[in-house]
Amino acid sequence: MNRYRKAAVLGIIVLGVFACALLTGDSAVAGKKKSFGTGTIIPPVPVWVIGSYDTDGKPNMMTASWVGICCSDPASVTVSIRESRYSYINILATRSFTVNIPSKKYAAETAFFGTVSGRDVDKLAATGLTAVKGEHVNAPYLAEFPLVVECRVSTMVPVGSHTMFIGEIVDIKVDESVLDENGMPDPMKVSPFLFCPGSNGFYGTSELIGRVGELQRKIKR
Amino acid sequence: MNRYRKAAVLGIIVLGVFACALLTGDSAVAGKKKSFGTGTIIPPVPVWVIGSYDTDGKPNMMTASWVGICCSDPASVTVSIRESRYSYINILATRSFTVNIPSKKYAAETAFFGTVSGRDVDKLAATGLTAVKGEHVNAPYLAEFPLVVECRVSTMVPVGSHTMFIGEIVDIKVDESVLDENGMPDPMKVSPFLFCPGSNGFYGTSELIGRVGELQRKIKR
Numbered sequence: 349m350n351r352y353r354k355a356a357v358l359g360i361i362v363l364g365v366f367a368c369a370l371l372t373g374d375s376a377v378a379g380k381k382k383s384f385g386t387g388t389i390i391p392p393v394p395v396w397v398i399g400s401y402d403t404d405g406k407p408n409m410m411t412a413s414w415v416g417i418c419c420s421d422p423a424s425v426t427v428s429i430r431e432s433r434y435s436y437i438n439i440l441a442t443r444s445f446t447v448n449i450p451s452k453k454y455a456a457e458t459a460f461f462g463t464v465s466g467r468d469v470d471k472l473a474a475t476g477l478t479a480v481k482g483e484h485v486n487a488p489y490l491a492e493f494p495l496v497v498e499c500r501v502s503t504m505v506p507v508g509s510h511t512m513f514i515g516e517i518v519d520i521k522v523d524e525s526v527l528d529e530n531g532m533p534d535p536m537k538v539s540p541f542l543f544c545p546g547s548n549g550f551y552g553t554s555e556l557i558g559r560v561g562e563l564q565r566k567i568k569r
Numbered sequence: 570m571n572r573y574r575k576a577a578v579l580g581i582i583v584l585g586v587f588a589c590a591l592l593t594g595d596s597a598v599a600g601k602k603k604s605f606g607t608g609t610i611i612p613p614v615p616v617w618v619i620g621s622y623d624t625d626g627k628p629n630m631m632t633a634s635w636v637g638i639c640c641s642d643p644a645s646v647t648v649s650i651r652e653s654r655y656s657y658i659n660i661l662a663t664r665s666f667t668v669n670i671p672s673k674k675y676a677a678e679t680a681f682f683g684t685v686s687g688r689d690v691d692k693l694a695a696t697g698l699t700a701v702k703g704e705h706v707n708a709p710y711l712a713e714f715p716l717v718v719e720c721r722v723s724t725m726v727p728v729g730s731h732t733m734f735i736g737e738i739v740d741i742k743v744d745e746s747v748l749d750e751n752g753m754p755d756p757m758k759v760s761p762f763l764f765c766p767g768s769n770g771f772y773g774t775s776e777l778i779g780r781v782g783e784l785q786r787k788i789k790r
Contacts, residue, residue, distance in 0.1 A: 378699060379746045381742035381743060382742065382745050382748065382752075383740055385740055386741070388638050388641060391670070391716070391754060391756045391761060393615060393637060393638055394613065414641070415637055416636055416639075417614055417635045417766070418635055418733055419728040420731060421730040423608050424729065426637065452778060455778045455784050456779075457788060459781045459787075460787075462785070463781065463782075463785040469790055474788055483604075494600070496602070497611060507643075507735060508645070509640055509642040512639055512640075512726075514728060516607075517607045519606055519607065520604070520608055520610060521604050523601070524601050525600040532610070533765075535612045535768060535770070536772075540613055541778055542774060544754075544756040545638070546754055546756075547754075547756060547780075549778070549781070550777070550778040550779055551776065551778060552775035552776055553612075553773070554774065554775035556768075556770045556771070557676045557771040558680070559769050560680045560764075561680075563679075564677065564680035564684040566681075567677055567680075567695055567696055568695065569695055
């Protein structure tokens with residue numbers, strides 16, 4: 349009788365462990381996925397303010413998130429813009445633009461640059477920010493933003509609702525106050541932020557998780 | 570005499586305030602910028618793991634940061650890859666790839682995927698992660714990653730060292746555990762991270778700064 353009771357207790361324990369593994373295992377290792385079909389809800393993407401001159405030489409700034417680095421040599425970026433945008437016409441005419449990386453304290457100005465059109469509003473006057481003529485290209489950059497990039501358009505690629513402007517990077521300028529002890533831009537001092545399509549929000553950048561070279565050594569080949 | 574002393578003190582105060590404004594004003598509003606010439610040190614950029622099958626049907630994963638959303642309609646992404654990469658040949662053959670967004674806890678696996686070649690190492694076996702055949706395209710996605718995207722190549726654009734693969738987004742799949750109360754991906758739960766070229770580090774995503782619609786209202790037109 350004692351032997352049967354022991355076997356029963358053992359059986360219940362084994363079954364319990366099994367049930368726990370079944371209940372928790374799947375969701376812990378790989379969650380059930382919900383399908384959203386097509387769309388652009390891929391978080392997070394960069395927030396870049398694109399500077400251009402209009403045909404009267406008036407500076408304009410437009411916030412874009414359909415952007416990215418696209419080539420190492422020649423160092424190039426891509427910025428996708430709708431044909432209906434004021435900046436589209438400007439960049440088409442000047443073949444030049446700047447990329448301006450905002451720090452967190454300029455989140456409101458950056459949201460504003462992406463919401464109103466330069467056709468209707470002088471965005472520089474409204475925000476009080478300072479446009480400086482590019483040193484190498486015919487486009488203005490923002491004096492107050494910590495990292496700015498001068499670009500010359502090399503190619504345009506129509507994709508659908510948007511046209512990709514491929515811009516060759518001519519010069520990167522960084523505020524001396526955001527450089528680290530090696531003279532390189534310190535991401536925590538630049539304090540950039542990200543856009544998450546879907547929630548339509550700006551999110552901050554937080555601490556260093558690790559350097560790629562060190563992290564990859566944790567995996568045994 | 571007393572009157573002159575008062576005027577002198579007042580004069581010194583006014584001059585002092587002026588000097589302080591001159592000394593602090595410029596650096597607080599717009600710092601002196603150091604020029605870096607051309608290059609790709611533009612922080613931060615996304616970290617995407619690109620899934621593909623080789624000609625034997627073996628799954629491979631490669632980490633890429635020269636990437637971005639590039640069109641709303643048709644919803645599309647761009648991923649730049651060097652011709653020498655194993656994934657380049659795979660995607661050329663299958664015209665398909667997946668974008669897998671890693672959460673912070675997979676930083677080491679993600680660094681590893683970007684450092685070794687699928688020609689030399691079975692990266693899935695080394696990391697113990699699970700490749701699942703895409704539902705709509707001929708490419709594998711990672712079961713463990715919280716947000717995955719199936720893409721079909723629509724165009725290729727050679728830029729220089731890299732070729733841009735433009736991929737039309739066919740389906741986005743999101744772990745139910747990272748959805749918010751409205752059923753949308755919650756960026757804080759996805760817990761993605763960013764790459765900062767220059768420091769060669771992965772950085773986390775932090776708190777919501779604000780929604781674009783609310784932030785832009787802080788600027789008076």
